[in-house]
Amino acid sequence: MPQTTIYVAPRLAGTLGTIPPAVATVELARLFGRSAALAGISLTVEMGRTVALLGPNGAGKTTLLRILATAIRPSYGLLSIDGIDALREPELVRGRVVYLSHATGHYDDLTAEENLRFAATMFGWGQHEGADVCREALETVGLSDVAAARAVTFSAGMRKRLALARVLIARPSLLLLDEPHAALDGEGMVLVDRLLGLWKEAGVTVMVASHQAERVAGMADATVRLEGGLLAEVTGAGVSAGPVGASQRPRVAVAGMDR
Amino acid sequence: MSDLRRGLAVALAIARKDAVAELRGRQAAGSTLFFAALVLLLFGFALGPDAQRLADAAPGLLWLAIVFGGLLTVARLHQLETDDGAFEQLALYPVDRRAIYAGKALAGGAAMLVLGALLVPVVAILYAIPIGAAWLPLLVAVVLGAIGFAAIGTAYAGLTVRMRAREVMLPLLMLPIVAPLLLAAVKATAAALSGDPLGELGSWLQLLVAFDVIMLVVGVGTYGFLLED
Numbered sequence: 001m002p003q004t005t006i007y008v009a010p011r012l013a014g015t016l017g018t019i020p021p022a023v024a025t026v027e028l029a030r031l032f033g034r035s036a037a038l039a040g041i042s043l044t045v046e047m048g049r050t051v052a053l054l055g056p057n058g059a060g061k062t063t064l065l066r067i068l069a070t071a072i073r074p075s076y077g078l079l080s081i082d083g084i085d086a087l088r089e090p091e092l093v094r095g096r097v098v099y100l101s102h103a104t105g106h107y108d109d110l111t112a113e114e115n116l117r118f119a120a121t122m123f124g125w126g127q128h129e130g131a132d133v134c135r136e137a138l139e140t141v142g143l144s145d146v147a148a149a150r151a152v153t154f155s156a157g158m159r160k161r162l163a164l165a166r167v168l169i170a171r172p173s174l175l176l177l178d179e180p181h182a183a184l185d186g187e188g189m190v191l192v193d194r195l196l197g198l199w200k201e202a203g204v205t206v207m208v209a210s211h212q213a214e215r216v217a218g219m220a221d222a223t224v225r226l227e228g229g230l231l232a233e234v235t236g237a238g239v240s241a242g243p244v245g246a247s248q249r250p251r252v253a254v255a256g257m258d259r
Numbered sequence: 260m261s262d263l264r265r266g267l268a269v270a271l272a273i274a275r276k277d278a279v280a281e282l283r284g285r286q287a288a289g290s291t292l293f294f295a296a297l298v299l300l301l302f303g304f305a306l307g308p309d310a311q312r313l314a315d316a317a318p319g320l321l322w323l324a325i326v327f328g329g330l331l332t333v334a335r336l337h338q339l340e341t342d343d344g345a346f347e348q349l350a351l352y353p354v355d356r357r358a359i360y361a362g363k364a365l366a367g368g369a370a371m372l373v374l375g376a377l378l379v380p381v382v383a384i385l386y387a388i389p390i391g392a393a394w395l396p397l398l399v400a401v402v403l404g405a406i407g408f409a410a411i412g413t414a415y416a417g418l419t420v421r422m423r424a425r426e427v428m429l430p431l432l433m434l435p436i437v438a439p440l441l442l443a444a445v446k447a448t449a450a451a452l453s454g455d456p457l458g459e460l461g462s463w464l465q466l467l468v469a470f471d472v473i474m475l476v477v478g479v480g481t482y483g484f485l486l487e488d
Contacts, residue, residue, distance in 0.1 A: 070351065071347055091353070091355075094352070099351060102344075103343050103348075104343050105348030105349075107339060108342045108343070109339075110279060110280060114276070118272055119352075122349075122354055123352065124265065124353070159343070
């Protein structure tokens with residue numbers, strides 16, 4: 001098994017030396033037109049926890065992860081990541097959060113290695129150390145042999161592996177994974193499971209959205225279930241919720257939204 | 260690593276990545292050059308065989324071809340970012356967004372310069388214009404025009420890349436803004452080609468520099484907002 005180094009962002013101390021939560025949201029909502037993808041989520045996640053985010057299609061899992069990643073702004077609500085106000089200082093948050101989305105974000109005309117070296121520069125690695133971390137990451141995800149092949153020639157599973165390699169060379173404090181097992185073969189799924197274990201050991205907070213409830217919930221400290229843009233159920237350690245369920249609906253209904 | 264060095268490294272990485280993708284990108288760069296040269300040829304047909312008329316129109320036609328080709332170029336450099344969600348990924352990297360703009364503008368400027376440098380001899384051949392003595396001021400005019408066009412074109416391409424009708428919206432929004440730059444570039448080119456009998460070349464080049472600065476300031480100031488969803 002290849003050696004895998006896990007890089008982690010330095011921890012931040014909160015006021016009076018307390019440890020701020022990795023994620024704290026208050027009534028987080030996001031509207032797309034007249035439809036509310038998220039209808040008011042209040043959630044606190046302790047640092048270093050692995051959280052399984054479950055729910056049916058359209059429950060709001062991806063929207064929640066994209067807001068936490070600062071890819072989109074919420075329509076209402078408050079959000080802090082590691083104690084940083086993510087709405088006021090998204091650029092600070094981006095140095096601590098890494099998001100693996102459905103879209104892998106690769107450039108088709110660049111090789112796997114070129115894609116990863118580009119990402120390494122963007123994550124702040126220097127030329128030589130960047131080459132080393134990229135080589136190790138490609139080995140970990142099993143793409144060393146095709147490092148010189150263009151991404152356009154890759155299958156969906158290989159693209160996902162390359163995206164995982166990009167996550168490996170980042171230095172996250174909070175890792176947001178949207179369906180990390182999707183498109184992967186059995187070996188790839190085992191790889192994701194192994195990485196989830198390594199990130200947990202290293203103290204990285206991980207939120208995993210998945211339809212593979214059993215697979216993900218087995219290794220998670222807590223499970224958060226979303227339904228219709230609302231928190232439906234929160235179980236396990238290290239995660240606490242605000243008001244759950246129907247009590248949050250009127251806030252959005254007043255605004256004339258669908259949900 | 261200091262902020263400036265890091266920003267420079269990021270900008271160069273983006274420009275290098277764009278250049279590599281552009282060169283490998285299924286002959287897109289060659290098609291743009293061919294399209295711009297074809298524009299020059301068709302204008303030549305439209306104006307007829309009158310050598311003097313062609314010589315008079317040459318500076319304007321050269322810059323129209325550069326602008327048309329440039330529109331395709333800056334649009335395509337952002338089109339690369341729509342490969343499989345790359346634009347969102349680019350926006351999520353922990354880097355100063357001014358560095359992202361600088362990288363995209365650098366790639367756009369370099370591509371525009373190559374386009375301009377290749378179109379000048381095409382104009383010289385098609386319209387039978389001697390450029391031997393005028394090459395240096397001509398080069399300066401092309402460089403300054405390319406910088407200004409790439410500076411504002413990058414910002415507008417960033418604005419329109421997520422639009423459904425981006426192919427139409429980019430020229431529609433951008434052409435009115437580049438009109439003053441185009442005018443100054445045409446005048447500078449005309450002065451350079453005619454040997455600058457009225458001594459106006461310097462003024463037009465200074466105006467181009469001023470436009471470049473304005474376009475760069477606008478681009479740097481706005482591009483970060485354009486990356487927000």
